[in-house]
Amino acid sequence: MRIGVIGAGLGGLLSASLLSEMGYRVEVFEKLPFLGGRFTNFNYRGYEITTGALHMIPHGSRGPLARMLKKAGAKVEIVDSKPEGTALYNGEEVKISRKRIPLRSRIAFLAHCVKNWFKEVKLSELEKKLDDFSARYLRAFLGWSFSITPEQTTLSKIYPVYRSILELGGPGVPVGGCRSVVEALVEVIRSNDCEINRQKVSAIRKEGYGFSVHLENRTAKRFDAVISDIGHEETAKLSGLKSYAKLEPSRGIKYSIAVKQSFIDHTGVLFTLNTRRISGMNQVTNADPNLGKQNFLMAHQPMLTTNVRFEISEGLKDLKELLKGYDYEILAVQSFSDGWPVNRALAGSDIGFKTPVNGLYVVGDGAKGHDIEVDGIALGVEEVVEEIRKTL
């Protein structure tokens, strides 16, 4: 059975490696000159700058992605964060634990859960009932993890993520950064004699029981099923479907910073609670010193307006205050929106892998399972692979 995979992002490569291990003939198509989409890195002046992700896997070595990488036979070492996170609050770094959240805020959270479980009440309503620390932490957590604000989401959308963090724990950094995951998956695909082609797909046509995938060089290839890693909207466009899904993306800005002195002394996230925009930072060289020739900090902010220049100027003001007294250099400022967003669907709004056409599936962001970021992508891929195993 032949499976065509459109897009060599994490979702496409993970699907291709699992299916190639199971004996399917898989062919991947990628329009860009590099593989990995928003989950890879390039060396720039001695620092491993990413195309998107902050070099973090949400649940580290305990999460769905780690499990699926093992299943595919992809060898990746993941350094779990210890502690998972701290917070910079009123000039002091504090440990994040249940005890740090005052009893009255914990009661307010429980009451909000009970009262609003079936209602789509924004988290900003809960925020009003929390103490100052907890309210700021909620905002920073959402900004860092999802590039959203409490005004943009509800408890029912975020609760599954909260549960999975309690169950599986916090993030980890793959040794070698995001690219090491991509390289390990590519190795599996190639070792199974499956191809990865640098070609843009221009159309997907249903033909009888299969599909023809049309390439920009005017050739076409036939497949029994097609997996698209380019999001639901682009998939609908390429297959001539009326748009069946309008997803709202999340937008953000990432700063890559070289610092002479160490700014964070652990491998987890430092949430920044008294800033205008920056939600948190991680010093990835603490987990893997080869990711930068000096300390390498990554800072992230959600975009609160559509004015990118203004958002960056606010973020830079934050960084100036946070890094006062440190010898640092900003290596790159990258903004993420439209076709290259932080997420193709706001956290909790993914619509799953199905499309209106039998045998055409979507993986990646926008088609995640019940978890976040690349761990959610892994769960979505698992569902598609299972569906193909049952039907083909």
Ligand SMILES: Cc1cc2nc3c(=O)[nH]c(=O)nc-3n(C[C@H](O)[C@H](O)[C@H](O)COP(=O)(O)OP(=O)(O)OC[C@H]3O[C@@H](n4cnc5c(N)ncnc54)[C@H](O)[C@@H]3O)c2cc1C
């Ligand atoms: C700033 C930022 C920080 C983030 N931080 C993290 C983090 O720390 N941890 C985490 O888990 N996640 C993080 N994410 C999210 C994560 O990077 C993405 O969810 C994930 O990489 C998306 O993977 P994907 O499979 O959806 O595909 P994508 O990465 O979007 O890849 C899709 C691929 O398809 C290709 N393509 C598109 N159209 C065509 C076509 N017509 N023909 C052929 N190829 C095509 C594209 O070129 C691309 O390579 C972050 C994202 C951003 C932007």
